[in-house]
Amino acid sequence: MSTKIKLVVIGNGPVGHKFLESLVDSGKSEDYEVTVFGEEPIPAYDRVHLTSWFKTQDVKDINMVSDGFYPNNNFTLHTGDKVTKIDRFKKVVVSENGVSVCYDKIILATGSFPFVPPVPGHQRDNIFVYRTIEDLEKITAAAKTGKVGAVIGGGLLGLEAAKALKNLDLETHVIEFAPRLMAVQIDDGGGQMLRKKIQDLGVSVHTQKNTQNIGDGDSTVHKMSFADGEELETDIIVFSAGIRPRDELARQAGLGMGARGGVVINNNCLTSDADIYAIGEVALWDNKIYGLIAPGNAMAQAAVDHLTQTGTSEFAGADMSTKLKLMGVDVASIGDAHGTTPNCRSYTYVNDREEVYKKIVVSEDDKYLLGAVLIGDAAEYGSLLQFMLNKMELPSEPEGLILPSVDGSSTGIGVDALPDSAVLCSCMNVSKADVIDAVQAGACDMAAIKSCTKAATGCGGCTALVTQVLNNELEKNGVEVNTDLCQHFAYTRQDLYNIIRVEKIKSFEELLAKHDSTSGMGLGCDICKPTAASIFASCWNEHIIDKKLHGLQDTNDYYMGNMQKDGTYSVVPRVAGGEITPEKLIVLGKVAKEFNLYTKITGGQRVDLFGARSEQLPAIWKILVDAGFETGHAYGKSLRTVKSCVGSTWCRYGVQDSMAMAILLENRYKGLRSPHKLKMAVSGCTRECAEAQSKDLGIIATENGWNMYVCGNGGMKPRHADLFAADLDDVTLIKYIDRLFMFYIRTADRLQRTSVWMDNMEGGLEYLKSVIIDDKLGLNSELEREMANVIDSYQCEWKTTIEDPEKLKRFTHFVNSKAQDDNIIFTTERQQIRPALASEKLATETV
């Protein structure tokens, strides 16, 4: 017999789902019998990131529901079932599939729908909207046969849709009724600059175009006719002409409505019926609909607080400032972007060469920021927003905030001046205090802050500011944000790399003499020596145990094997792509047998031989090198393996020769030394048998070429790789990899895997794309040249070593004896050796 309160949630979009999460967080969810209806066939997904569905076309990537969320909390979820009626007298809701549920309370989170103006012809086939995964599926299917696509509406979502069409390889047009793009958020000057930039990207922009008819095209599916007599032929049309609240249920139930739609709510998100709340894009607060996720989330919280009486938050309006990247172009709008406040002043900075437009709107007395528009470079977004939100006094001559600084100093906000309550990340509602708490609890880099506060995981617009607060806080805690590499070098790894490269420094002595911060008295240490060695290798690629370099190497590099816990080493020859002839396999077996080595197949598709004493290494490698093996660099911070499946040669599903590509790549990048190890994989089709998305660089074959994924990781902190570019041909793929690896080598911190490198990079994936694909920094030819040098100077380190008697001398265990280390003792387990335990060693000694 249940005395629980019957709660029905209508709509399972991002806000409806956020409500449920907040309900669970309140600790009161067990007091409720919860039933959820969602019209869409799948549970809540992240609509803000809808466009990223194209990457993998896998809903999992934008799924919002953690595993087992509904069953674990005893929530009943009806997907693919639309509520058709709320009976407020019987207190029952009825669904299309015939489910009827009694309720005590209702949460209405039905969101909105795209408005399609009733232009004649708007109901033809091949005309779409851009709101749900189903829409995207339909657009993708249509793009297979179409050549041209047009988006009606040049607002924020329209431009996002245009980007999607462009990525689907359509000739893309944007049709806007107003005289400029994003008319709501940005001013005229900004609109012009945005238009220029978007056209540079190959999208045609048509403003002041009023579509009057859609009919049959001559050479395409449709012909659009405009009021000014012009026409446009296109195969696909996407309407993005604004959104309207899905308020039909509320209207039918007789709830209080706004004149132009929307369900009226108060600060607790209650509608005119005290048992019905409305949240998200269906709700009308103070005569405003909020078409952004952050206000929706705030409403969800306010509703939970009021319903469960566990909190006091109210919805009190929200700031509509936005920052986004449209087709790689930074666009930001803050507050009164149009400068409509009486007597306000504005300052504008326009740079036609770099295509940057910035404007700030300030109060009459220059004291407070009222609004801003940033196009092409939105680096100041975070600090400008804080100036406005917290009503902080501006510096005198506020124009300095958007002028490029001549001396490199920044006139941004001092984060100390921000109040603790300042919301740094509006997407995830993370305040300065939250970030500070996270730092106190031990988070000390951006990756940690992201995972424990969720800050900067939405639109990413707040990354720079959150980073500043983080660093500031660390500094205050006496964790000096010392980016010095070590006591010897007051530089970051990146600085040191540039110094070595530019000054052509080739030895550690020279580096110390010129740049040691201990004024030439230091010897270096186990941090800076291997770091310098790795940089020398990336830049000059000399033999790692060359006389001037060997003392810098970690023991693994010095002995060219991985030291195991008992002081023995492992031997791992390269088996490119995992392809090996029977003859070579037999050689491996023979060597293992002759030297009694423990033998195991690795995850990188090769064979690992364990238990070699240092003095045995040369003899073992002599046999291997003579049989045609090369070192596998399993010991180095360098390219490890390129894992592969057999691909189209053998597999019935394969669409490209993944095997050949893997071998080519492994041979190209073998020996490349980098800040940390690098792993790659190539799969022959989307079934992804080589698990490429868990690698630093993953490649998946497509019908048309290769999809390139970057910065994935297995291991301790698994991270799925991000799609970087699609359908590449061989040459472009290799170019991108050359550049990306070299850029990583140039800019990463010591021992920083690619995943953390990218997560800590301001602008993340998009920035990386702009550098590697669009050559934003003008570096690419240099990066390619540097990579070519490394590839050309490759040598098998073991081959060179066994040919040099001087080098071979150092492998003996004792300087004064040919004896062996008697502390290395093995026992047998499963027919192979393993290091003896301490107790076992004692036993053998007493025998």
Added chain:
Amino acid sequence: MTQTNKNTTANKDDWLSICQLDDILPNMGCCALVNTADEQAKQIAIFRIISPTGEEQLFAVDNYCPFSHANIISRGIVGDLNNKIVVASPLYKQHFELSSGQCLEDESVFLNSYAVRLNGSTVELALSPLAKQQQKKA
């Protein structure tokens, strides 16, 4: 290896000749095998440090790493930390001061250190602390 001296037996103050200076590469270590007074074989890591001003220094400590229980100290990277000349154990990277054998990360742990000198071009080692320990035990 210019010399093998498997049968060297050490008395308290004996200087044992180990190898030629050139057998040890600058700013690196090597491992010597010596027999102690009670005929036990002992592994000792000897380091040759050349300061930036060109001064030669030799140090000798146990080769056995108390953290990893493996004979590997001689293969560590040498350097200086807080003005102390140290070696970093190659497995778990603890630092030991070469002159005293003291572990910088854990005060209670140290390596025995030994007297070592250059006699002409020959590196010589004395096992005094070892002898002391033997006496204590007895």
